[in-house]
Amino acid sequence: MKAYFPTAGKPAKGEDLPPVAYLQWYIPRLREQRKHNLSFSGLQFPWELGTVEDVWKDHRKQGFDERELVSEMYGVHTDNVHLTMGATQAIGVAISAASRGGKVAVEMPSYAPVSQTARILGLETLEVRRQPTSDVWTIDRENWKKVLIDVDLLMISPQLNPVGCSYTMDDRRWLVETCKEMDVRIISDEVYSASDRNWQPFYKEGDHCISISSLTKVHGLGVIRYGWILADSKIIQDVNKAFHHMEGMMSSPTIRIVEKIKERLSEPIDLIEDYRKANLPVLQEALERLGIEWTPPAHGVFGAFRIPGVDTLEMIDTIGKEYDLLAVPGCMFDSELNEWLRVGWSIEPKMFEEAVQVLEKVIREAINIT
Numbered sequence: 480m481k482a483y484f485p486t487a488g489k490p491a492k493g494e495d496l497p498p499v500a501y502l503q504w505y506i507p508r509l510r511e512q513r514k515h516n517l518s519f520s521g522l523q524f525p526w527e528l529g530t531v532e533d534v535w536k537d538h539r540k541q542g543f544d545e546r547e548l549v550s551e552m553y554g555v556h557t558d559n560v561h562l563t564m565g566a567t568q569a570i571g572v573a574i575s576a577a578s579r580g581g582k583v584a585v586e587m588p589s590y591a592p593v594s595q596t597a598r599i600l601g602l603e604t605l606e607v608r609r610q611p612t613s614d615v616w617t618i619d620r621e622n623w624k625k626v627l628i629d630v631d632l633l634m635i636s637p638q639l640n641p642v643g644c645s646y647t648m649d650d651r652r653w654l655v656e657t658c659k660e661m662d663v664r665i666i667s668d669e670v671y672s673a674s675d676r677n678w679q680p681f682y683k684e685g686d687h688c689i690s691i692s693s694l695t696k697v698h699g700l701g702v703i704r705y706g707w708i709l710a711d712s713k714i715i716q717d718v719n720k721a722f723h724h725m726e727g728m729m730s731s732p733t734i735r736i737v738e739k740i741k742e743r744l745s746e747p748i749d750l751i752e753d754y755r756k757a758n759l760p761v762l763q764e765a766l767e768r769l770g771i772e773w774t775p776p777a778h779g780v781f782g783a784f785r786i787p788g789v790d791t792l793e794m795i796d797t798i799g800k801e802y803d804l805l806a807v808p809g810c811m812f813d814s815e816l817n818e819w820l821r822v823g824w825s826i827e828p829k830m831f832e833e834a835v836q837v838l839e840k841v842i843r844e845a846i847n848i849t
């Protein structure tokens with residue numbers, strides 16, 4: 480059977496390039512526009528932007544610094560900010576700038592670009608794995624230490640895809656301190672974290688920590704490709720060199736659109752809170768009726784749970800398709816997650832309720848077959 484999860488290993492070029500198998504599976508199914516869509520990992524925010532004047536004209540001019548928006552968002556100096564065309568590009572640019580040529584530890588489960596991009600850039604990667612518990616997934620410190628000793632860079636996504644929980648405070652502190660002692664730089668992909676109003680980016684933990692984010696997930700603006708990197712100013716200078724090679728300049732339409740909506744960036748976060756209040760109890764009750772244990776993550780718009788004995792990829796591709804339902808199988812994110820299903824609650828409550836009724840039927844049928 481085809482494997483969809485991301486892989487670690489030697490540098491890879493040409494036909495050995497690892498696919499983002501999740502996107503190969505997901506994009507055709509998204510295009511089917513299934514009626515009940517619980518697959519979104521980002522907020523579906525009803526942006527209506529109207530007209531943006533001179534949208535295509537060069538945005539660069541005297542006295543305008545495009546980094547200011549992000550520097551104000553985090554209260555950091557503009558010298559610690561670099562913009563990118565989305566978080567995916569930020570991953571490659573940040574690795575190019577922060578690597579010192581050694582091996583790279585990559586956290587699993589993961590969204591494949593976070594864990595695989597280092598291989599494409601000519602670096603060998605080694606896996607570290609966050610472990611399932613019935614609540615927040617945790618770091619197995621002894622195992623992580625054995626890997627960290629061998630690397631000079633670590634790739635993480637604190638708010639873990641597919642389960643949606645972040646590190647415990649204790650694990651976070653341990654990770655930051657251990658990496659500092661071992662001279663390992665951390666690149667932290669935080670695209671989901673702004674839904675936590677008290678989120679502190681890893682960048683603020685020390686010069687060895689770099690944060691990446693974008694307006695894709697929490698703000699529902701993936702189509703405009705606006706992302707950023709926060710890092711020590713010396714690393715940002717190297718980020719700038721990599722960016723000039725890999726992108727050149729930011730897109731003017733992107734900058735102009737974001738400038739137009741910059742006063743409205745808290746609206747999506749309010750909507751996420753409303754959706755959590757309305758939608759989470761509906762999902763929790765359905766899972767309880769099915770006898771599935773689940774603790775929702777403290778923030779954000781998706782979570783994942785295990786359906787014992789059910790291959791969720793097969794379930795979505797057969798019974799799910801029949802009932803016009805889409806949700807994301809856990810096997811897209813790691814090898815041991817075949818029985819896990821990721822469900823998003825970032826849609827309007829009426830639609831969500833209908834979709835959860837269908838999900839309950841699909842799961843019940845799958846459990847009965849197995």
Ligand SMILES: Cc1ncc(COP(=O)(O)O)c(C=O)c1O
Nearest residue numbers: 565566567590636670693695701
């Ligand atoms: C952890 C993570 N980072 C980045 C992205 C993509 O972000 P962007 O659209 O800003 O490139 C995703 C998309 O699913 C993701 O899960």
